[in-house]
Amino acid sequence: MKLRILCESCIALLFIASGMMHAQHKCSSEQLLDGAEPLIAMGQDTTGHWWAVTSPFSKRYSMIIDGKRGIDGDSLSQPIFSPMGDRFAYPLLRNGVWFLYMNDTVIPLGAGKPGTMTFSRFGAFAYSVIEGQSEKLYIMRDGERSTHQLFNRSGGIHLSFDGSNWAYASKNASGLVVMLNEEEIGRYEECTIAGFMLDNALIHAGKQGDIWRLLKNAEQLLSAPYIQHVQVNQSGNAIACSYGMGTRMMGYLYTPDFIQPLETTGYDRIDQLVLHPFEPMMGLIAMKAGMNFIVMNTAEYDAGINTGQLRFTHDGRELYVMGDSQQDPFMIVNGQKIVQKNTLDIQRTYAKAPETGTFAYATSSALMMQRMSDSFTFAGMMATYVSTPIFNHRIMMYQSLGIVNNRLYLLSCKP
Numbered sequence: 001m002k003l004r005i006l007c008e009s010c011i012a013l014l015f016i017a018s019g020m021m022h023a024q025h026k027c028s029s030e031q032l033l034d035g036a037e038p039l040i041a042m043g044q045d046t047t048g049h050w051w052a053v054t055s056p057f058s059k060r061y062s063m064i065i066d067g068k069r070g071i072d073g074d075s076l077s078q079p080i081f082s083p084m085g086d087r088f089a090y091p092l093l094r095n096g097v098w099f100l101y102m103n104d105t106v107i108p109l110g111a112g113k114p115g116t117m118t119f120s121r122f123g124a125f126a127y128s129v130i131e132g133q134s135e136k137l138y139i140m141r142d143g144e145r146s147t148h149q150l151f152n153r154s155g156g157i158h159l160s161f162d163g164s165n166w167a168y169a170s171k172n173a174s175g176l177v178v179m180l181n182e183e184e185i186g187r188y189e190e191c192t193i194a195g196f197m198l199d200n201a202l203i204h205a206g207k208q209g210d211i212w213r214l215l216k217n218a219e220q221l222l223s224a225p226y227i228q229h230v231q232v233n234q235s236g237n238a239i240a241c242s243y244g245m246g247t248r249m250m251g252y253l254y255t256p257d258f259i260q261p262l263e264t265t266g267y268d269r270i271d272q273l274v275l276h277p278f279e280p281m282m283g284l285i286a287m288k289a290g291m292n293f294i295v296m297n298t299a300e301y302d303a304g305i306n307t308g309q310l311r312f313t314h315d316g317r318e319l320y321v322m323g324d325s326q327q328d329p330f331m332i333v334n335g336q337k338i339v340q341k342n343t344l345d346i347q348r349t350y351a352k353a354p355e356t357g358t359f360a361y362a363t364s365s366a367l368m369m370q371r372m373s374d375s376f377t378f379a380g381m382m383a384t385y386v387s388t389p390i391f392n393h394r395i396m397m398y399q400s401l402g403i404v405n406n407r408l409y410l411l412s413c414k415p
Helices: 002-026
Strands: 027-033 039-044 050-057 060-065 088-094 097-102 105-108 113-119 125-131 134-141 144-150 153-159 166-172 175-180 183-188 190-196 202-208 211-216 219-224 226-232 239-245 248-254 269-275 282-288 291-296 299-302 319-324 330-333 336-339 358-362 367-371 377-379 390-392 397-404 407-413
Touching: 027 050, 039 397, 039 407, 060 088, 088 113, 097 113, 113 153, 125 153, 134 153, 144 166, 153 190, 166 190, 175 190, 175 202, 183 190, 183 202, 190 226, 202 226, 211 226, 211 239, 219 226, 219 239, 219 248, 226 269, 239 269, 248 269, 248 282, 291 319, 358 397, 367 397, 367 407
Parallel strands: none
Antiparallel strands: 027 407, 039 050, 050 060, 088 097, 097 105, 113 125, 125 134, 134 144, 153 166, 166 175, 175 183, 190 202, 202 211, 211 219, 226 239, 239 248, 269 282, 282 291, 291 299, 319 330, 330 336, 358 367, 367 377, 390 397, 397 407
């Protein structure tokens, strides 16, 4: 009996050691910054690039992007990245003068201060400069820069794919005016600008009186007492929204490829809507008769009692969400419910590598990767803070940033 117990203990220890070695093989860490300078802020873009703000001297700050340091400044703001991840930009205050730092280019703003900035899908760059009550917009495309006057801008600037068209909402005494280039195309009490389609048509929704209208430039696509969740997908070939008629809410999907728009059945409520990045397909979290559903275009799947954040994977191959029914949580992938045996917070942000049977999330101290089939969990090094994970599809790894004693680490797990 003693020999049998000893053998079982040895087998258990070997199993645990094997599991730890397997987890270490799956997950790794790399030191990015050695902590020689105080770490002020850090983050990671969905394109995989990481950034950090350090303070090399008292009241001086430095931006480090992918290990490359920019010039020091009195103040810095978080960088933005182009959709392809090949360019970045951020405002920099140095000796009382504002600049924009874009890759290796420094753009002086003169006596002005930075307003808004954005990249178009094809890499054009727009930024605004505020001087007193005046604001000017500069658009950089094809090696040239154009200048435009903005009037009482409310919200951000929207660029067409190639940067040849731009739009914003202007505030006036009675509400909001949608401006397309230099032209006024609509006056509303409330409005939402979703962005441009690939053919340079501007998509926006506005409320006039008791009616909301969804418009493609000046062409009305839909009218209803209420419109929300207005979106254009990454490829600019599909538009989606939800709209209300009486006590019912419906999902709406428009694409030039369809003879007529696709509309869902009626629901008591639509809480979330997401668009496939490249194809005319939408996903919804909707409630009907007290039950939650995931809706893929018009197909319905049970979503349990509580649901988290609905997302498509980067390539659109999987639509997924974490949910629960006051029991074990489950991951729903393209309508298939896969129960997970360990406790999970469904309100976390979960990253997912498509068609790998895994997902990843961050606790307060580690990047975790979980295998859906058996809930086996892999974890790398411990940290005092871990950022929200991404799936970096360029290198096929889950990644997040971790801080240990002012040192910055890149945490990775390979599905």
